[in-house]
Amino acid sequence: MFLPLLYSVPSPRAKLLIPLVVWMALQLLAAAVTAAAPVALPGCPEACGGVTVPYPFGFRQGCFHPGFNLTCDETHHPPKLFLGDGVEVDEISLAGGTVRVQSRISTFSGSTSYMNLTRPVKPSINSSGLWSGGLTSTGMQLAVSTEHNVFAAVGCNFIAYLAVNPGGSEYVSACAALCDNSFPAPEDTSCSGVGCCRTSIAQGLPAYVVKFKDLGQTDDSLYTHNVSAFIVDREWFNGVNVGAMQSQKFHFGTNDPFGHRPKVTSVPTVLEWWLDSQRDDDLILFVPNSGWRCISLNSFAVGMSGAINCNCSEGYEGNPYFAHGCQDIDECLQPDVYKCLHGTCINMPGTYRCSAKKSIISLPGLITVIAISAGLGLLFSILGVSKITNKLKQRRAKKLRQKFFKKNHGLLLQQLISSNKDVAERTRIFSLEELDEATNKFDHNRILGGGGHGMVYKGILSDQHVVAIKKAKIAVQREIDQFINEVVILSQTNHRNVVKLFGCCLETEVPLLVYEFISNGTLSFYLHGQSENPLSWKDRLRIALETARAIAYLHSAASISVYHRDIKCANVLLTDTLAAKVSDFGASRSIAIDQTGILTAVQGTYGYLDPEYYYTSRLTEKSDVYSFGVILAELLTRLTPVFSSHSSEVTSLASHFVSLIRENRLSDILDTQIVDEGGADDAEAVARLTEACLSLKGEERPTMRQVETTLEDVLNSKVNLSSQITRVNQNASNDHSYKGTNAGEGTRLYSLEKEFIQSSEIPR
Structure with missing residues (x-):
């Protein structure tokens, strides 16, 4: 309302104030009138309830691409959007190529069962269900997003497998949930393996089979019934209070027996969608020597041939899937009021430019002085406000740092x-x-x-x-x-x-x-084919000895006894001279002098975890000895702790190594480089030491000080193969052989360890 009034005043003094005031007012007003680019075809609705529905999706005839039809149920208030077999849609993203849906939860009882995440089936030993994101008859290309989702399971003392087919012959993810006599705290949101487990999804597919197996550790029915599994949006699940859901025997998908909590029937899941470039000829065009491009001008394709998404080019916004869907953004109407402070903003296709500002003819005398003074006053005011703001920010940052320091x-x-x-x-x-x-x-x-x-x-x-x-x-x-x-x-x-x-x-x-x-990386980097210069046998022996010295020091010579709890090749760093340095003590526990072990939540890494610690939750110094035994096996074989055998079966290096040693078949698994360097005799002594470290009973394993002494003798070529076992274990009980003579018990326990390695995920 004030702009015409200003322009109607012919006074030269008023004209001096007009340019700055008018320019700022126009910029602020223009920011509020920027038109939104279209997302649906002309004449088609752009939303259902609160969900935007961009093309190629749609729910009216002629408004969607074949296979991308949705359903808008207006009987709900507000209306709800569904796809496929009645799966509710929360959000559709063109730029991200994702659809966020509400995936149903199934609850199971018993020891073994299958489930269908979107169409629940009655639990049964022989039943199975295919999860396909709710689509059973449409031609839409969908798959579970491995980036946005996790596979989670809630319950006690069971293992949940995520498989590719009903036969379950190819697993892509697995996790184990354990419980003792107490539940997680009500504020617990970690889902770290106690009453709830979560893991990443290794392969994004449109369908999966979920299989359960009861660990059978207790007779309490509380721990073996009402287990659930689901594929869930990672960000949403990070805020779920799993501990509160576990309290009062409450589980996902079940009614609260005390009537305090509602039934949870679904969780958000993110699906990826794409266009099949071999079929959608009306959407994708092929231009010789330029690759794929999308139908709208000023757009580009993202993805591999055969499965792509489209985005608008920089400087454009809208929908790239139909003609003229990507429209130019008028940068001059954006709220960046300082874009062309020293000129006039001129919009151009995909960009903008600033034209030179015409100079104002200066007036003599008092008018010039007033104008300059006003400008300087405004400038100093802005600088003063900026300085005060910066001081306030610095003060807040200092208080925040002090708060974190105390916390x-x-x-x-x-x-x-x-x-x-x-x-x-x-x-x-x-x-x-x-x-x-x-x-x-x-x-x-x-x-x-x-x-x-x-x-x-x-x-x-x-x-x-x-x-x-x-x-x-x-x-x-x-x-x-x-x-x-x-x-x-x-x-x-x-x-x-x-x-x-x-x-x-x-x-x-x-x-x-x-x-x-530490500049030379990890021991794992050198052992498992990533380095062009493999370690010699002498270097491996020396690294093993130095690592054993460090662990023995932690156990018995440090000012406080420390159990590392995560000994593995990835935590052994190597210096420029290949000297070993044990690292990563985040999971370690300090132990009182008069204690021989403590009960604690199980932590560790695949292939290195002591089976006795896993089954009893009792952490002792012999748990580190077992993990070090796996490192010795890696040094002898250059195999990873968990590897695929010729039959494509996942195998534990520890159990496989011990089996071959007891059958006198060390040569079948020994690294050929060791034989070429003439280290077969030393290798046999180290192999016997490895077998002892990998004993399934902690009391039959040597201490790290005994391991250190034996490796010193091997390195100095003083070891006596016939007496080595007796000398190292001279303090062991006569009733417990160093090598573990109960073959039947060893076979049973190693089969349990193998099953654990293949199917569970231990929190780290």
Whole structure:
């Protein structure tokens, strides 16, 4: 309303104020009138209820591409959108190529059963169901998104398998859920294997079969009935209180016996959809020498030949699946009011340009002084507001860092450092600014490696010291506790073969750990075909000895006894001289002097986990001995801890190795490089030591100090094969042979271990 009034005043003084005021007003008004690009065909509805329905999807005749028809049920208030066999649709994404649906949950009882996630069937030993995302008759191309979903199961003492076909001959995922006499805490959302387990989906397919197997560990029916499994949206499931659902014997898909909670019948699942480029000729065109392109101008195809999605080009928005669906974005109407501060914004197809601004003829005298003063005043006001805002941000950031420091037990660590001179010399508390500068604000080019729990960055401190900085990906209490546990253990540990912890930063939500930089990677990298220079037999013996020394030190010579709980090749780092360094103490536990073991939740890694610890939950020093025995088997064979045999059956290296040793068939599995280097005699001695370490009864295994002594003798060529077993186990009971003579019991237990390796996932 005020713009015509300004233009109607002919005064030159008023004209001086018009350009800036008018320009700012036009930019703010234009931001509110940007037209939305169409997503459906002309004359077709674009939404059902609160769900946008873009073409090629549609629910009216002539509004969808063949095979992409949906149903809008207007009997609901608001209306609901369905696909296939009555599966409710929550969201359709053109850019991501996904459909988010409500997938039904099935509940099962008994020891073995199959399920259909979208069409529940009555549990039965011999029944099976095919899950296909709710589509049984349409031609839509759909598959489960391995990026957005996880396979989860809720219940007690069972294993859930995700298989490709009803016969279950090809598994793609598996997880195990265990329970003891207590349930998870009501606020527990980890689903880490106690009452609930979750795992990634290895292969995205349109259909799966889910198979259950009862572990049969207890007679309590509470632990063997009412188990459920489902494929669920990863982000949604991260916030589910599994502990609350487990309390009062409550499970997914079942009614609360106390009447306090509603029945949960479905969970969100993300499906990927695509166009079949061999069939959808009316949607996809082939242009010689240019590849595939989508039907709308200013669009491009994403994906491989035969299964693609389309997106609008940069500077355009809308629907690339029909003609003129991608429309130009008028950048001049965007809320970026400073886009052309020194000129006029002119929209162009896919972009914009700024024309030079005509200069204003300056007026002499007082008008010029007033204009300059007003401009400077406005500038200083903006700068002042910006400075105040920055100070407020810095103050809030400082308070947040102080909050995290206290939450991460920073005061306790400061007290430990101040009261212990040795710890103070080895451990330092870094500020966040120091590590930001050392890693160039955690630049992607500084990443050394990482996994599901975090990333490791290369850092250069102000004193030019090169370090490795470990940063967690997710901020959950379990990760924070593991980081703090590692700080406490390593700050009191000093051994040449244990990775050195320089310090930590406690000013972030999850602490940052600063280690010495180990440049040569992991032992796993050298053993399993990834390195062009395989390790010699002498180097392998020396690395085994150095690793044994580190573990023996942790067990019996450190200021506090420590059980590592995750000994594996990936946690043995190698320096430039191939010296071994044991790392990753996040899962470790410190033990009192008068204790020989503790009861704790099972943690470990496929193929390395002590079966006795798995079945009893009792962690002892012999659990690390078993894991080290698997490393010795890897050094002798260069096979992975879990591998596929000639019959395509998943095999445990530990059980396979012990079986061959007892049949005097070491040559069948021994690495040929060891024989070529003339190390067959030494290898036989190490193999016998490996067999002893892999004994299924912890009391029959040697201690790590005995293992260290034996490896020293082998390396120095002093070992006596006929007396080696007796000497190493000289303190063992006469009733328990070092080699484990109860062949029947050994076979039974190793078959149980094999079954566990093949079908369960242990939380790490």
